[in-house]
Amino acid sequence: MLPMKEPSHNSPPVRSSKAFEANDFLRSLAKIWADRYSVTPELHEYDHIFGHLVARLSTGEEIKLFEALKHYFENGAANAQQVRELMTSLGLPRDARALEFASGYGRVTRHLKDLNLVACDIHPEAVSFCTEVLSVAAIPSASIPEHWKPGEKFDFIFAISLWSHLPDGLFQRWLSAVCAALKPGGYLMFSTHGAHAASVVPQLAEVISNGQQYGYLDGSDQKDLDPSIYGSTVVLPPYVIKAIYDATNARIVSFKPAGWWGLQDEWVVRVP
Ligand SMILES: C[S@@+](CC[C@H](N)C(=O)[O-])C[C@H]1O[C@@H](n2cnc3c(N)ncnc32)[C@H](O)[C@@H]1O
Secondary structure (H helix, E strand, O other), X not given: OOOOOOOOOOOOXXXXXXXXXXXXXXXXXXXXXXHHHOOOOOOOOOOHHHHHHHXXXXXXXXXXXXXXXXXXXXXXXXHHHHXXXXXXXXXXXXOOEEEEEOOOOOOOHHHOOOOEEEEEEOOHHHHHHHXXXXXXXXXXXXXXXXXXXXXXXXXXXXXXXXXHHOOHHHHXXXXXXHHOOEEEXXXXXXXXXXXXXXHHOHHHHHHOOOOOOEEEEOOOOOOOOOOOOXXXXXXXXXXXHHXXXXXXOXXXXXXXXXXXXXXXXXXXXXXX
């Protein structure tokens, strides 16, 4: 293993901020979608994933909210099903101890209450929301990977759209910290922006030109996270493979280009 970079001790504290304004109209629309999937309708005003969905749409205000909610609940359910199917394909039973790393405010988590699941996020409010509103056990993450103490080990850890946002200085270190939280034989699934994402998102293509394997943009969906810990990352397979083998003792089980939303690549690794 290559020597790890020294952890930075001056990472900025996370100061969560409002992502949208909740009102009765939004709550009643959310209930329509949530009821369709029999899940909790509550949204947290600090949920930047939902705020990002609303901001991305360019229709009139009311249609915008309806479409954003449709996407949030519909896509959350589909992503949860993709997690279940992955577990089945890996031979993991439904009661395997699972950790959803970077769960946010439970866009996917709320659809996975049949799993033996713990959620985890860097936003303290997201951790409280998962525990108190979604009734899913949740633990805090950290800005510095070496400071993260999950307190137990897991059979399966999945992180939907986190490594697609980590800067170079944290990419390997979070792989190392998260793989260390796996039980022997445990699996990690994580997603990245790769060649396909760069072919459809011009800003990502721009930062990975000139034959580079890694590129990074300061901007992201999480407006309240400092770009020193979270931005928009694009990485090609040689970068990811080197990171996995340098930072962990895991082996690569599978790689699915554009396996998430037809956009982000899916990586599954297994520790010995
Ligand atoms: C793109 S969102 C994805 C959220 C969720 N996985 C989903 O698919 O809806 C990225 C999430 O990563 C979280 N995050 C960022 N840095 C993190 C860290 N160091 N540890 C844990 N979560 C982190 C953010 O708070 C945010 O909830």
